[in-house]
Amino acid sequence: MGHNSYNPYESAQKQFNHVADQIGLDEATRELLKQPSREYHFTIPVKMDDGTTKVFNGYRIQHNDARGPAKGGIRFHPNETVDTIRALSMWMTWKCAVVDIPLGGGKGGIICDPRTLSKGEQERLCRGYVRQLYKNLGPNLDVPAPDVMSNAQHMLWMLDEYETLMGGHYPGTITGKPVGMGGSLGRTEATGYGVIYTLREALKALKIDIASTTASLQGFGNVAEYAAKLYTAMGGKIIAISCWDNNDKKAYTYRNPEGINIEQMAQIKDSFGTIDKQKAIDFGCELLEGEAWISQDVDILLPCALENQITPETFAKISKEVKVICEGANGPTTPDCDELIKERGIYLIPDFLCNAGGVTCSYFEQVQCNMNYFWPKEEVLDKLDQKMTAAFHAVHNLAQEKGLYMRDAAYVIAINRVAEAVKLRGWI
Numbered sequence: 001m002g003h004n005s006y007n008p009y010e011s012a013q014k015q016f017n018h019v020a021d022q023i024g025l026d027e028a029t030r031e032l033l034k035q036p037s038r039e040y041h042f043t044i045p046v047k048m049d050d051g052t053t054k055v056f057n058g059y060r061i062q063h064n065d066a067r068g069p070a071k072g073g074i075r076f077h078p079n080e081t082v083d084t085i086r087a088l089s090m091w092m093t094w095k096c097a098v099v100d101i102p103l104g105g106g107k108g109g110i111i112c113d114p115r116t117l118s119k120g121e122q123e124r125l126c127r128g129y130v131r132q133l134y135k136n137l138g139p140n141l142d143v144p145a146p147d148v149m150s151n152a153q154h155m156l157w158m159l160d161e162y163e164t165l166m167g168g169h170y171p172g173t174i175t176g177k178p179v180g181m182g183g184s185l186g187r188t189e190a191t192g193y194g195v196i197y198t199l200r201e202a203l204k205a206l207k208i209d210i211a212s213t214t215a216s217l218q219g220f221g222n223v224a225e226y227a228a229k230l231y232t233a234m235g236g237k238i239i240a241i242s243c244w245d246n247n248d249k250k251a252y253t254y255r256n257p258e259g260i261n262i263e264q265m266a267q268i269k270d271s272f273g274t275i276d277k278q279k280a281i282d283f284g285c286e287l288l289e290g291e292a293w294i295s296q297d298v299d300i301l302l303p304c305a306l307e308n309q310i311t312p313e314t315f316a317k318i319s320k321e322v323k324v325i326c327e328g329a330n331g332p333t334t335p336d337c338d339e340l341i342k343e344r345g346i347y348l349i350p351d352f353l354c355n356a357g358g359v360t361c362s363y364f365e366q367v368q369c370n371m372n373y374f375w376p377k378e379e380v381l382d383k384l385d386q387k388m389t390a391a392f393h394a395v396h397n398l399a400q401e402k403g404l405y406m407r408d409a410a411y412v413i414a415i416n417r418v419a420e421a422v423k424l425r426g427w428i
Helices: 007-021 025-033 081-096 117-137 152-166 187-205 222-233 263-269 277-282 290-295 336-346 357-371 379-400 406-424
Strands: 038-047 051-064 070-077 106-111 143-145 214-218 237-245 250-255 285-290 300-301 324-326 345-347
Touching: 007 025, 007 081, 007 214, 007 406, 025 277, 025 406, 038 070, 038 081, 051 117, 070 081, 070 152, 070 237, 070 357, 081 106, 081 222, 081 357, 081 379, 081 406, 106 117, 106 143, 117 152, 143 250, 143 357, 152 336, 187 290, 187 345, 187 379, 222 237, 222 263, 222 300, 222 357, 237 290, 250 290, 263 285, 277 285, 285 290, 290 379, 345 406, 357 379, 379 406
Parallel strands: 070 106, 070 143, 214 237, 214 300, 300 324, 324 345
Antiparallel strands: 038 051, 051 106, 237 250, 250 285
């Protein structure tokens, strides 16, 4: 589903440089912020179930921690690259800054396919990752979380290994843990719900009733599923879902012009987001090619899968009906598409604002762990709604006031906040 000709790190730097030019950022601050502060590259030997040892490559990259400890997920993916992790760590810095939480940006990854590993092999891989990195992790240093193909169980194994090595309890070191073991209620829904909180506010600004809209969705992992659930609960209609099929090693689009029953679809997907094709057809969906999601006649596109999905080539397929692109994924739009989106007059909700609900709720989890007091789910989601709504309006209002593209407005706010922190600390 990705387009490998685009380097996400180069895309992240282009976006940064574009706004750095606009705000007249001084050369020293620009040089500091356009690259990671620290990188850790390491190997992880893992004893496999058949008695052999396999060596995996792992990474942890800390982009900037001027506003607080580095924060970011750990991806498990067979096609993971260090440049992808660099880009994601940079986007995490801006994401934490735009929603104004006291954290910096980091990201991690292991080149692996957990779908081919047994539970025991996954556990040994998680513990091996922490053994290589534990001196550089901690609630006041760097706080990992789940990401693509990693989950709450992986995080708990990592935390257990960290606490074993450190000789104490440090639940605020890792977020995205299971509820009852230091995890926060509402964390499962947080990223997807945050996407729809920003979409709701955008539609209000555009004077469009959400209940009258239709959407096409890419992805059906955690983010996409909960975004779809909240969107349809507010009256919207999802007519197409594109997701990867792990059995066939390709993507399909499931389409129903009358609207897809999201609860039904959630019941027939596996833990990696693969939908049971035959059951989807039985539920009234037609089966299309994976990229067909982008050409549907809908009001809203919700790319909630991987980076580099909206390129000039795929943008040409976007229907004239589309009014809003809501970037639930990280970096789903390539930089050479932003001008095309502006020309078409499509309202864009940029990724590091749109999907910041996850890191915001991770911050809430860290706060709850550190004070050993946990909030009810309604309180978590209410705090999340308030944070996302305030962040959206700050970006939207700046865009309106200065005549800026929404992505540029979000970057202006985020970069200025990080640059100010860097200068106040005396780093520049």
